[in-house]
Amino acid sequence: MTQPLHLSLAGQALDALRELVLTGEILPGARVNEVEVANRLGISRGPLREAIRGLAAEGLVELVPHKGARVPFADAAEVRALFELRTALECEAAKLAATRRTEQDLDRMRAVSKESRKNYHAGVKFPHRLDLAFHQALLEAARSPHIAEQVRLVQQKVILTRTGLPDDPQHQHGSLDDHDELIELIEQQDWEKAAQIMRRHLSRTCAQIIKSLPD
Amino acid sequence: MTQPLHLSLAGQALDALRELVLTGEILPGARVNEVEVANRLGISRGPLREAIRGLAAEGLVELVPHKGARVPFADAAEVRALFELRTALECEAAKLAATRRTEQDLDRMRAVSKESRKNYHAGVKFPHRLDLAFHQALLEAARSPHIAEQVRLVQQKVILTRTGLPDDPQHQHGSLDDHDELIELIEQQDWEKAAQIMRRHLSRTCAQIIKSLPD
DNA sequence: TAACTGCCAACTGTCGACAGTTTACAGTTT
DNA sequence: AAACTGTAAACTGTCGACAGTTGGCAGTTA
Incomplete structure (x- = not known):
């Protein structure tokens, strides 16, 4: 399903961002600052936003209009x-x-x-x-x-x-x-x-x- | 899961694109031309690409590097x-x-x-x-x-x-x-x-x- | 001192442009 | 005529910039 060994920046960003969330480097409740994370990964906001969409589809972040992505809490x-x-x-x-x-x-x-x-x-x-x-x-x-x-x-x-x-x-x-x-x-x-x-x-x-x- | 009544262009584009695929307007095997679909929806390629990522996560399109999105066949x-x-x-x-x-x-x-x-x-x-x-x-x-x-x-x-x-x-x-x-x-x-x-x-x-x- | 208001910084949403790759086509060669 | 090659158009991947919104802070007023 995630087959083609994504070599695109968006694909790499998706993997990197997923790791950031799963390792707790971005904690539940925290918002994903696009410029900060983009700089951290050394890419521009475009590919990063695509990666965020991907993570949202996996359920690892929530998308709130005009507030961006947030790692969800779980009770x-x-x-x-x-x-x-x-x-x-x-x-x-x-x-x-x-x-x-x-x-x-x-x-x-x-x-x-x-x-x-x-x-x-x-x-x-x-x-x-x-x-x-x-x-x-x-x-x-x-x-x-x-x-x-x-x-x-x-x-x-x-x-x-x-x-x-x-x-x-x-x-x-x-x-x-x-x-x-x-x-x-x-x-x-x-x-x-x-x-x-x-x-x-x-x-x-x-x-x-x-x-x-x-x- | 798709809760916040997306008012963003990317959100609308996701819905529109999903409809296009499910109604067969974009047939299995067909590639999604970004500029064409973007013009058709009256938006730029940025939000459309985000929507495509979303559809890919839903499994309605496949992402092939440097060839974009394609609606998958099913046997x-x-x-x-x-x-x-x-x-x-x-x-x-x-x-x-x-x-x-x-x-x-x-x-x-x-x-x-x-x-x-x-x-x-x-x-x-x-x-x-x-x-x-x-x-x-x-x-x-x-x-x-x-x-x-x-x-x-x-x-x-x-x-x-x-x-x-x-x-x-x-x-x-x-x-x-x-x-x-x-x-x-x-x-x-x-x-x-x-x-x-x-x-x-x-x-x-x-x-x-x-x-x-x-x- | 508390509440309200207006401003400003920060951030997200969107767009247009450029670079690199793929693909189709025309021209050439065997 | 078929195969090969080089070139150009088309398309994807990426970036930087601008516009609109949100949230906080300072200043003002009661």
């Missing part, structure tokens, strides 16, 4: 709403993955799970990066590019809900077990239970994120 | 992929609707169904407009704005797959029965069966659209 209700969408997408992805997975797909998922456990036992908290990697591997197995793309977008918004917050509670041990259970069910092609476990997994994740939100 | 495989996404979204919506529906929601859905049957018995083919209206009413009952927005986007792309084709085969009698069955199940809050019937309904619709595609 618990918004997180719940996002997870409703994510649940719809990833439960279906789990079903499809259970139907379509190859041995390679299973290996990829197992590899991610193994690395996660290694980190966990070494005392390192389960990094968000590896959780994303697992879901990414599952989506590859599902072979539904449109669903994968939408999951990517909603994952971004979920990340945004936690930017600027003290520190990531990370996923706990339960997530690792959920992942392994999913792998097993997908291996057995039990798509019904796979969807069920995915729903439970996302429900837990959602609850944990909401719990970590400030008041 | 049977693409339609199937789109309906995988739509199934994920609308089955979950059916479940949510079955859980959350009020009497008002049910009335709205029944009203749409009634009008559809009236048209059908009067010999008028089931207009696409009313099919969209039913799904819209169901999404309102589901009360999940993010899911509703994504359904809108995917519906647009589905419409796009049929632009420029001889004539719409329309939905047949089966769809009306599906709709009524869905209403009943949602009324009874039988979310499991509602999702099941929605899946069957979308599967039928998908098959019919693919059948109507050229070669």
